[in-house]
Amino acid sequence: MDVTIVDHVEFYVTDAEETARPLVEAYGFRRLGESGPGLPGQRTILLGQGGIRLLVTAATDPAHPVAAHVERHGDGVARIALRVADAAEAYEEALSRGATSVAEPRSWGPDVVTADVSGPGALAHRFVERRGEEFLPGAIEPLPAGAPSDVDMLEILDHTALCVAGGALDETVRFYTEVFGFKEIFEERVEVGDQAMDSKVVQSASGEVTFTIVSPDPARKPGQLDDFLRANGGAGVQHLALSTRDIAGAVAALGARGVRFLRTPGSYYDAIERRLGEVSLSVAALRAGNILVDRDHWGEMFQIFTESTVERRTFFFELIERHGALTFGSNNIRALYEAKERARAAAETRV
Known part of the structure; x- marks a missing residue:
């Protein structure tokens, strides 16, 4: 199957305007379009920055399926769209390999065809075939191009992190390898105190679509x-990793606009030079921004994670800058887990 890139990601939310506002004002996304009469019963806003396209959708009719989805799972990612050369062919191939149909192939004007299949939990995948520039003719009405954002530092979707139930990791990996033709490229186990998690990474043949799949160890x-x-009512997207060429500048700019990032203990930075030697960003800059760093055989990567702002605390963003690195920061997986545990403990203390 010729999956090339992530075409877009769609969030189902309680209030589309309320969700879109910080993405525009704090993250620097621009409003590119909004739903027209071709999408009855819903309010959808198209946002873009670099090569990233996000749809934010809320039900305006309580009988709309989006309303039931949000009621069960809360605000979060509901659909990840994958670009293919032939959407109908990809759809039929996916069904023949074990996927379940969500929406049959549909043409949107002469230049866009879509078809949807189910993914893990409540997540769906949409195949998108494009031959023109318009996003979804007859459904998403383009807006006049506005002034460029002064925060325009996010480029592409680096990877998506999926959380699945204990014992479902291998089954989910098989789903992506058998249905979509992805390859497993990485695996990791992290133990923190009495807890443990396992993760595996699958990637499209193009190398441009990557899912990190994480699962708790049910024996711990x-x-x-x-x-x-x-909180999510089952498996789903835990976070989206957005790439940037200047993570220190992006953290400073987004932080000044109100984005809150997870904090890292000073001891992490005290050990960087001992653990990795000299790195290409100064330790002082990393410490000031709470930025994590790791290295693999191919180079370095720098990462940071935002605090969750959705009501159920089930979704957050990652920013990542790669200097040749191809993997996912083995040491930083532990650092993220520990940071989330500190935030979790603090929340329990406040209750």
Whole structure:
């Protein structure tokens, strides 16, 4: 199957305007379009920055399926759209390999064809075939191009993190490898105190679509991933990683606009030079921004994670800058887990 890139990501939310506002005002996304009469019963806003396209959708009719989805799972990612050369062919191929139909192939004007299949939990995948520039003719009405944002530092979707139930990791990996033709490229186990999680990474043949799949160890003490699964009503997208060429500048700019990032203990930075030697960003800059760093055989990567702002605390963003690195920061997976545990403990203390 010729999956090339992530075409767009769609959020289902309680209030489209309320969700879109901080993405525009704090993250620097621009409003590119909004739903027209071709999408009855819903309010959808198209946002863009670099090569990233986000749809934010809320039900305006309580009988609309989006309303039921949000009622069960809360605000979060409901659909990840994958670009293909032939949407109808990809859809039929996916069904023949075990996927379940969500929406049959549909043409939107002469230049766009879509078709949807189910993914893990409540997540759906949409195949998108494009031969023109218009996003979804007859459904999303383009807006006049506005002034460029002064925060325009996010480029593409680097990877998507999926959280699945304990014991479902291998099954989910098989789904992506058998249905979509992805390859497993990485695996990791992290143990923190009495808790443990396992992760595997699958990637499209193009190398441009990547899913990091994480799962709690059911034999160990329940932790943050179990909290996610309970609050989300099952498996789903835990975070989206957005790439940038200047993570220190992006953290400073987004932080000044109100984005809150997870904090990292000073001891992490005290050990960087001992652990990795000299790195291409100064330790002082990393410490000032709470930015994580790791290295693999191919180069370095710098990462940071935002605090969750959705009501159920089930979704957050990651910013990532790669200097040749191809993997996902083995040491930083532990750092993220520990940071989320500190935030979880603080929230329990406040209750």
